[in-house]
Amino acid sequence: MKKVLIITYYWPPAGGPGVQRWLKFVKYLPHFGITPIVYIPENPNYPILDNSFVKEVPKDVIIYKHPIREPYKLAGLFSKKDAKRISSGIITTKNQSIIEKAMLWVRGNFFIPDARKNWVGPSVKFLDAIIDKERIDTVVTTGPPHSIHLIGNRLKELKGIRWLTDFRDPWTSIGYHKKLKLTRKSQLEHKRLEHQVLNNADGIIVTSYTTKKEFETITDKPISVITNGFDSDDQGHAPLTKDFTISHIGSLLSGRNPLVLWKVLGELVNENEGLKTSFKLRLAGVISEDVLQTIKDSGLENHTEILGYISHEEAITLQQQSQVLLLVEIDSKETRGILPGKLYEYMAAERPILAIGPEKWDAAQIIADTHSGFSFGYSDENELKDVLLKWFWAYKNEGLVMKSVGLEKFSRRELTKELAKHI
Missing domain, CATH: 3.40.50.2000 (Glycogen Phosphorylase B;)
Known part of the structure; x- marks a missing residue:
């Protein structure tokens, strides 16, 4: 069976929809002749936990882990509440404390593209040997956090592997991006990294047609829409x-x-x-x-x-x-x-x-x-x-009923079948 290395930050016991997408892909990829190997942080700072996902991880899947240093743990010494909210992407514009304003400015201008950027270098060094050991020729990175894509970019340059990017959300056009108090220089750096990733990847996967149209103005690389779904x-x-x-x-x-x-x-x-x-x-x-x-x-x-x-x-x-x-x-x-x-x-x-x-x-x-x-x-x-x-x-009266049509194409199994074609 063909092997693919999946690099993701969010994985059980993390909660939220970002976890489910690749948890389900990993579940169904072996049905289509592909063995997924997963790489995740060893000590992540997940803002939401959902232990019900843990039992869904296939027992035979190979998972590699490597430590990550995250600034939110240090920020928590000043304000645990603000640090947790910002780490989960919850950014309010009203009644911001001085500490929260400072955190946002530091987060936006010192941690580009995001607060997990310090995991890139150690991960590339760690995965260099793993790719050889497992005989992997295709890597998939999924973001946000979009720093994960920088790992794929570096591995492609280093190892010459085939690299696919999966964007669960847009990068520079996402709503909260404007709330990060970015300087002009920081804005340009985000744009540069986005352009680099989109043009160096061998293939791009997005979850919506609007994001596809947006990315088509930045790159000529093939872009496929594979939505989220239901299991x-x-x-x-x-x-x-x-x-x-x-x-x-x-x-x-x-x-x-x-x-x-x-x-x-x-x-x-x-x-x-x-x-x-x-x-x-x-x-x-x-x-x-x-x-x-x-x-x-x-x-x-x-x-x-x-x-x-x-x-x-x-x-x-x-x-x-x-x-x-x-x-x-x-x-x-x-x-x-x-x-x-x-x-x-x-x-x-x-x-x-x-x-x-x-x-x-x-x-x-x-x-x-x-x-x-x-x-x-x-x-x-x-x-x-x-x-x-x-x-x-x-x-x-008779009861509220909804008769939906054409849902099967959104099942996780059918979506994974489509993903397998690209891998």
Whole structure:
């Protein structure tokens, strides 16, 4: 069987969607004649842990580890809260402390492309011998963190191996990039490294068509879209809640705050006694104070359940139980190509998806193509209200049902089959 070396920062017991993508690829690659060998940090500083992923790691997969030095541990001596938030990519623009502002400036200008840059040199030296030992001729790097791609770039120069890059998110165009307080020199350095990686790689994999179009302006190298997906093995059959529940799984931060939805829900609760007695809003994940305050101001506080971080297993159950699943993205051009990993699990749950995001959002097209729900902009108040009422009356009468189509191509097995062709 052909061997491929996969270099990733996020791996169980880390939590979040970034872990699932390559955990599932590793699970299914042997079905297509490819043996994955994984390289990860030995002592990472994961901001979120989910031990339910550990048991999904194939028992026979070879995993190499090497120590990493991360600045977040040192930053934690000054402010553990700020260090954890920044390390997880949560960057707020309001009420920043002096320490947080300083951390962001140092993070943005001293650690380019990111705070894991110090792992590049030691990893290249360590993997030099591993590539020979395992007789590897293809390496895949997945980011963010995008410093992982610099390892692949160096190994290609050193060993002449074939190198594929996997971008789970864009690089310089991602939303939080503008919040890093970058100097002009730092901005140019990010652009230089992005250009270098995209033009030195033998192939590029992205998760959305918008990112593909963006990268095509930077490189002529082949770019393939392989989205995230759902694993049929994970899907359960939990009974629906008796309440009219709308559930959101994942972070809802200041920018990801659908004011139009809270306003419409507040109005519906006041106007419709049946909805008022049966409506529940369930939020799982990190919720910013701004979002919570808006929900409260809309009169929805008594209808809201804050669940905090839940495991992937619990998230699957919550999806299956919910009457409606909420998907929210920041309203900006930079987020049009962001396809949250949970989108595909939402579709697999076959519950109606209520999506609120930017104009020309890639997720909106997928939802429309699969008949999985409806997508709205941040100003589509009347249309949003009509759909919610329609779904509520369906819930009250014959039951709220969603008949999606064309989901199989988003299964993890089918996506891995496509990946195997590139490897």
